[in-house]
Amino acid sequence: MVEQRNDMSGTVSGALIQARDLALGAxxxxxxxxxxxxxxxxxxxxxxxxxxxxxxxxxxxxxxxxxxxxxxxxxxxxxxxxxxxxxxxxxxxxxxxxxxxxxxxxxxxxxxxxxxxxxxxxxxxxxxxxxxxxxxxxxxxxxxxxxxxxxxxxxxxxxxxxxxxxxxxxxxxxxxxxxxxxxxxxxxxxxxxxxxLNVLTDTEAVALVDAAVRAAGPDDDRVTPETAAELVRLCGRLPLALGIVAAILAGDPELPVGELVDALGNASTRLGELAYGDSAGVRAAFDLSYHRLSPAEARLFRLLSLDPGRQIGVPAAAALADLPERDTAKLLANLRRAHMVEPGEPRGWFRYHDLLRLYAEERARDESERDAALERLFDYYVAATEEADAQRAPTQFISRDAVAWLDTEGPTLVENAVRAAETGHHRHALRLVLAMSRYLFYRRHWDDCEVLFPLALEMARRIGDRTDEVRALRRLGKLAREQRRHDDAREHYTAYLAISRELDDQARVAQALHNLGSIARRVRDLDVAQAHYDEALARYRELGDWRGETDILFNLGTVSRHKRRFPAAHTYYSEAMALAVEHGDVLREARVCLFLGILAARERKSEAARHWWTLAVELYEKLGDGDMVRSIRKRLNRIGRRARRLAD
Structure with missing residues (x-):
């Protein structure tokens, strides 16, 4: 299991990204x-x-x-x-x-x-x-x-x-x-x-409105069973509608309950045929509250429905509205007090109740700045996601802060990529998918990958960008490889190789060969793997790509080990080790130590295996990878037990 997870496959040319080594937090x-x-x-x-x-x-x-x-x-x-x-x-x-x-x-x-x-x-x-x-x-x-x-x-x-x-x-x-x-x-x-669960009783409904009003003003005694009886009836005794009318009363201490009842009754009569939630009162409460919003609040309420995500943060809302974040935060807080939006997770994000989303979408149907707002929204998400993807921890991996942001925004980003493609914003959709890819592989969000990567390929082909087509094919190949769909992976990487040769992009040619070699090795087609690796090695050396060269040497060592050509395996692993040490790449050095130990164990050279695994433990401890340290110590313990049995 350890050997398989630590395979240096072709997609890791350049900065090495491997999810298990990300130690992103407690x-x-x-x-x-x-x-x-x-x-x-x-x-x-x-x-x-x-x-x-x-x-x-x-x-x-x-x-x-x-x-x-x-x-x-x-x-x-x-x-x-x-x-x-x-x-x-x-x-x-x-x-x-x-x-x-x-x-x-x-x-x-x-x-x-x-x-x-x-x-x-x-x-x-x-x-x-x-x-x-x-x-x-x-x-x-x-x-x-x-x-x-x-x-x-x-x-x-x-x-x-x-x-x-x-x-x-x-x-x-x-x-x-x-x-x-x-x-x-x-x-x-x-x-x-x-x-x-049924609607509230009259007594419970009045108590709910009274409690909400008194939360804003403890001495506010406008709500009584007598004054509020018709109010709660018009709201259908539904908590969602009651919360909205309570917010109206709390926000206007001078408003008599009777005046609100008259307004709500008129709205119920006018809008009854458009009821939500089996109650005309719900729609009437929405409409009444909406018309009491300021023009800026109402505009933001409408525009928020353009974001297809389940919730939205202040920066994205600011982009939609083309306003400073401070002003947008104030407007969102006002909408929250009016019960027109709800708090999201974590603090600072907001979302609609699903019935209010329907209402907002209806209000936004004829929104004059719809296209411009979507353009601003996609611009924001692309820029923010590319910025997060560019962040690295000290060991060059995606950072803790970036992962935290992407964990929160991930579902929203997926929805926006799809919406961008549907609305003709092909470049936005493509850039968003490409920027999310590292995170999606880290979190193993295969369902999202299966939606987004074919979408990226389609967008690249519509735009006519062959380089981005290659990038999309590479992600499809990696996804198929991670899911052990080797035939699909081979098909994607073969197309990736053909276009890279057409573009005379030698770096991507090397990467494609590297991946095709790794797929062949995984299905034990070792001669094909060797041929792909040999060509990739030559190209990495021509390019001066020491990381790609190190990885290929490592994989050639593994091919030789599988062929039981142990002297050749030692040579390849040692060359990979020398490059890793020369460039101070502790992660690659640790992996080679681990596999030199595996090779020694296969040769039944226990002391050599102990030597290499002890070094590997020290290096993985330096990297902070506790899982690998524990795994290798189990190997050392097995050697110790075997030695004791022989001694007895």
Whole structure:
């Protein structure tokens, strides 16, 4: 396993990028803290008690308890579930913490696949990206294995549209609990405790509005059962609509409740046929709040819907609106106070409720500056992503800050690349995909790669840029190689080689030959691998590319070792070692030491193997790669045990 992961394949000519050596930060804490904060919450006592009973620890021999909360859009399912989850964690029932994900099941453009959710949870559980399986079955098995070894964890799956979105995320250890929200009653989830959430009672609805108003002004007594009875009726007693009208009252302390009721009644009559969420009151509340926004706030509210991502940060919103970031941040804060947007994750990002996104998209349909705003948005994302991709840690790898930003923006960048291609911004789409590639391979986001890399190839061909066509083919080849689709990889790299020869781009010719050699070696077509490597070696030497030369020498050593031509293997490895030492490349030096030890072990030269592996441990310790240090020490321990047995 170690040998295979440390293969120096052809795509690493130049600065060597390998995900397992990225040591980008400390492991996450033992107790997960994935729950979002809770807004003003009142009522729902019976529903909270029911969920508490389901979440409370029980006999560990019982099956995993699954609770599913169903109800129409805007009824407060997420708020209830998150409140119940916070209460359960605070009670000490889940010492392992909580995992939370919004599956966005009812948004066709942003729905989270089970593969994507598993990747998110596995990374939260501390699994390095390079250990994520390419297939769902492998990720499910790893996810359940990780949970099986932890204290009780609460898994909250918000906004699921079907049981199929949920099943792959269910743990099998009895200590854990799962809480699901959906607009549908997920009766096909076997064994689930089902809770259908209805609209608030009149008393609860009035209390919610009153609490929100008093949060802004503790002495504000405008909201009473008498003054607010018609208000909550017009809102359909839906928390989403009630939150918006409460924000209107809180923002205007002089506004009588009766005046707001009249305005809301007029809007409900006028817009009833355009109701959202089975309630004309929701649409009326949206319209009423929108018309109370300032022109700048309303403009930003509309423009935000042009970004296809699930959330947006201040810099991207500023680009959309063509405003300074400070002014944009103030406008976003005002929209948040008006409940027209919600806080995203992490702090500083914002998103719509899905019904408000529909409303904003409708308002933006005839937006006069639509094309110009999209151009500014794509310009921003391309520039920011290229800047992140250019950042390097001290050992020349992508930096911790860049990965953190890309983790947050990644889904949005994918959506924007697709939107750019759809709207004729071919160059933006291409540049965005190329700039994301290093990160996508690091995080092993194969689903995104399978969407984006063919898109990049299509964009390059539409633009007529042969160099970018080669770059896209290289990424497709690497993706196929990582997924062990060797025939597809060979096809892509062969096309990559042909165009590189046509362009007389000797560096890319060498890289293509290097990759074709590595594919042949992986399928044990060693003579073909040797021929490709020999030609690539000659070209790297002509180019003065010592990194490419080092990698090829290393791989030729491995080919010779597989052919059991051990003297030739020693020669190639030693030449690779000399180049790595000469140029101070500790990573390449460490790898060669490791494989010289493997070669010595194959020759049954235990002392030589011990020597090389001891050096490799020192070098990997210098690099901060604890995984490799532990792996090589296991090899040293096996040698020690073998030596002791022989001595006995």
């Amino acid at each position: 492991q996450p804490p033992v107790a997960l803290s994935g729950l979002p904060p809770v807004d003003v919450f009142t009522g729902r006592a019976e529903a909270l008690a029911s969920l508490a009973e389901a979440l409370r620890p029980a006999d560990d021999t019982a099956p995993v308890v699954l609770s599913a909360v169903a109800g129409l859009a805007g009824v407060g399912k997420t708020t209830l579930a998150v409140r119940a989850a916070h209460d359960a964690v605070a009670a000490g029932w889940f010492p392992g913490g909580a995992l939370f994900i919004d599956l966005r099941g009812y948004d066709p453009n942003h729905r989270v696949t089970p593969d994507g959710a598993l990747s998110t949870f596995l990374r939260a559980l501390g699994v390095p990206a390079e250990h994520l399986s390419a297939d769902r079955a492998g990720r499910e098995a790893l996810y359940r294995s990780m949970l099986a070894g932890r204290d009780a964890v609460l898994v909250v799956l918000d906004n699921a549209s079907s049981a199929d979105q949920v099943r792959p995320l269910l743990p099998n250890a009895p200590a854990h609990r799962v809480l699901v929200t959906s607009r549908h009653t997920l009766a096909d989830l076997t064994g689930a405790r089902l809770l259908d």
